[in-house]
Amino acid sequence: MSAVTMSEAGTNFAYLDEETKRMIRRAILKAIAIPGYQVPFASREMPMPYGWGTGGVQVTAAVIGPDDVLKVIDQGADDTTNAVSIRAFFRKVARVAVTTHTAEATVIQTRHRIPEHPLIEGQILVYQVPIPEPLRFLEPRETETRTMHALEEYGLMHVKLYEDIAHHGRIATSYAYPVKVAGRYVMDPSPIPKFDNPKMHLSPALQLFGAGREKRIYAIPPHTDVRSLDFEDHPFEIQRFDEPCALCGARNVYLDEVILDDRGGRMFVCSDTDNCESRQADAQKETAA
Amino acid sequence: MSEGPLLIARDVGKNYGNRIGCTDVSFDLWPGEVLAIVGESGSGKTTLLNCLSTRLNADRGTVTYRMRDGVARDLAALGEAERRFLMRTDWGFVHQNPADGLRMGVSAGANVGERLMAVGNRHYGRIRHCAEDWLNRVEIDVDRIDDRPRAFSGGMRQRLQIARNLVTSPRLVFMDEPTGGLDVSVQARLLDLVRGLVRDLGLSVIIVTHDLAVARLLSHRMMVMKEGRVIEQGLTDRVLDDPREPYTQLLVSSIPQA
Ligand SMILES: [Zn+2]
Numbered sequence A: 001m002s003a004v005t006m007s008e009a010g011t012n013f014a015y016l017d018e019e020t021k022r023m024i025r026r027a028i029l030k031a032i033a034i035p036g037y038q039v040p041f042a043s044r045e046m047p048m049p050y051g052w053g054t055g056g057v058q059v060t061a062a063v064i065g066p067d068d069v070l071k072v073i074d075q076g077a078d079d080t081t082n083a084v085s086i087r088a089f090f091r092k093v094a095r096v097a098v099t100t101h102t103a104e105a106t107v108i109q110t111r112h113r114i115p116e117h118p119l120i121e122g123q124i125l126v127y128q129v130p131i132p133e134p135l136r137f138l139e140p141r142e143t144e145t146r147t148m149h150a151l152e153e154y155g156l157m158h159v160k161l162y163e164d165i166a167h168h169g170r171i172a173t174s175y176a177y178p179v180k181v182a183g184r185y186v187m188d189p190s191p192i193p194k195f196d197n198p199k200m201h202l203s204p205a206l207q208l209f210g211a212g213r214e215k216r217i218y219a220i221p222p223h224t225d226v227r228s229l230d231f232e233d234h235p236f237e238i239q240r241f242d243e244p245c246a247l248c249g250a251r252n253v254y255l256d257e258v259i260l261d262d263r264g265g266r267m268f269v270c271s272d273t274d275n276c277e278s279r280q281a282d283a284q285k286e287t288a289a
Numbered sequence B: 001m002s003e004g005p006l007l008i009a010r011d012v013g014k015n016y017g018n019r020i021g022c023t024d025v026s027f028d029l030w031p032g033e034v035l036a037i038v039g040e041s042g043s044g045k046t047t048l049l050n051c052l053s054t055r056l057n058a059d060r061g062t063v064t065y066r067m068r069d070g071v072a073r074d075l076a077a078l079g080e081a082e083r084r085f086l087m088r089t090d091w092g093f094v095h096q097n098p099a100d101g102l103r104m105g106v107s108a109g110a111n112v113g114e115r116l117m118a119v120g121n122r123h124y125g126r127i128r129h130c131a132e133d134w135l136n137r138v139e140i141d142v143d144r145i146d147d148r149p150r151a152f153s154g155g156m157r158q159r160l161q162i163a164r165n166l167v168t169s170p171r172l173v174f175m176d177e178p179t180g181g182l183d184v185s186v187q188a189r190l191l192d193l194v195r196g197l198v199r200d201l202g203l204s205v206i207i208v209t210h211d212l213a214v215a216r217l218l219s220h221r222m223m224v225m226k227e228g229r230v231i232e233q234g235l236t237d238r239v240l241d242d243p244r245e246p247y248t249q250l251l252v253s254s255i256p257q258a
Helices: A018-033 A054-063 A081-094 A142-150 A155-168 A194-200 A273-288 B045-052 B080-089 B108-118 B124-137 B154-166 B184-201 B212-218 B236-241 B246-253
Strands: A069-074 A107-111 A124-128 A179-181 A185-187 A206-211 A216-220 A226-228 A255-259 A266-270 B007-016 B019-029 B034-038 B060-066 B072-074 B091-094 B172-176 B204-209 B221-226 B229-235
Touching: A018 A054, A018 A206, A018 A216, A054 A081, A054 A107, A054 A124, A054 A206, A054 A216, A069 A081, A081 A107, A155 B108, A155 B124, A194 A226, A266 A273, B007 B045, B019 B045, B019 B060, B019 B221, B019 B229, B034 B045, B034 B212, B045 B172, B045 B204, B080 B091, B080 B108, B091 B154, B108 B124, B108 B154, B124 B154, B154 B184, B184 B212, B204 B212, B212 B236, B221 B236, B221 B246, B229 B236, B229 B246
Parallel strands: A069 A107, A107 A124, A124 A206, B034 B204, B034 B221, B091 B172, B172 B204
Antiparallel strands: A179 A185, A179 A226, A206 A216, A255 A266, B007 B019, B007 B060, B060 B072, B221 B229
16 A cells, blocks of 8 residues: 555544544534535544545545445546555455445445446445535635525526536536535535436435545435536536447446557547446356356 | 605714714615715715615614515615625626626626526526627627626726626616726716616616716715715705805815816
């Protein structure tokens, strides 16, 4: 392990002491009670840099139990340094089982994607959030954004979308696309592609969002209405891909562009590596059978 | 619907510690009326404007406003949500420095459209059409709709700020030295524009200015302030042509005669 120093992981289950976990759980409960509302919490130092998703790590530490099965993804992949390190961290400090299969996991910590395999009741999806405030783009004053949330003054979000259309002819925002949760709070879904936004809507899983540096936790309880903001004459649309995944042939999944050589060769493959590998394995089994 | 004054101020006062900001100010503002508050810097005119427009809380007195439903309300008793809604729908506020009233980081079109979006308009085409219409009315080339105000001259910025305020058809507009930072020729054009809009839209305006020529050109009635108090008020022509207070006489004698 490079960035995470294991000697710093003490003897407490899931690293954090019980009092800290209780404090974070209280914030999570409040967040669940007020869907989409950003709850401040006393974010702790974790034995890893902020950019590694310490908010998500603290939320996971507060909700995980010894019988849980953990999956960690980074941009859809289970095998990046970040994902591998966080998975190893929890294996060490909570001695939990880990998996790369979405269907087997009870807790999934994610940076920038929602798995393609549909989530079910009982699963918890924990998002790592860099900037929790969706209004910050146009209103840097924290006191003012708080008032705007309290009074449900969200016209500014549409100013941002208006600018997109004025300058690009369409809503060009493709990541961290703002949503309205349960008809009340406007929320930043973290930098997931807008392709994933519809998966948040009425999801049977519990979705928790943790921002470590900004000390905020927010949540979408299971089966909650989540709408992407748009205009009547420029309705919300997800990214479309002309071709299927070059490796597993999947359509209607989010694809990453991979550069093959310096002569312009490229291909599009699943961003969700576990889903892609499972489909390839299934296809091989079928061919063999 | 009851017809009566749009805004009623009674004994309005505000202190900063022991120092008087303004005190004992009373007047009625009628629909379609332009009231100029004139005085030198430090006379309390800006403090008064901020108290009237709820940007500051007055320490004394009451300000009553007749809402769109015809009901007169004590502004100090409005909830925060109601107050903010009033400020971005039925009121406008034109700052001396356009950067204080504009969003400098977004396009002219978005600046004009923001209030429409704030009150729930969700049709891009209609918002844009409305923004184009308002740019026209304030004599900004529609080709500039996607440019940011940073790229605009001072006069254009001020005209954009006015358009941004008027898009929701407010009945009352507060103006704080709107021609303050502009060249004389640019001032004249802006005053012409404001005078035309006020007349065409039947706006009520409370305008703060140190410039008696601005008051002469725009206002029906004026109040002269000195050391936080209104020392003389009346029809603008009467006050300027026949000032009764020695202080007003001094102010009037200092403007070059046209
Ligand atoms: Zn694939």
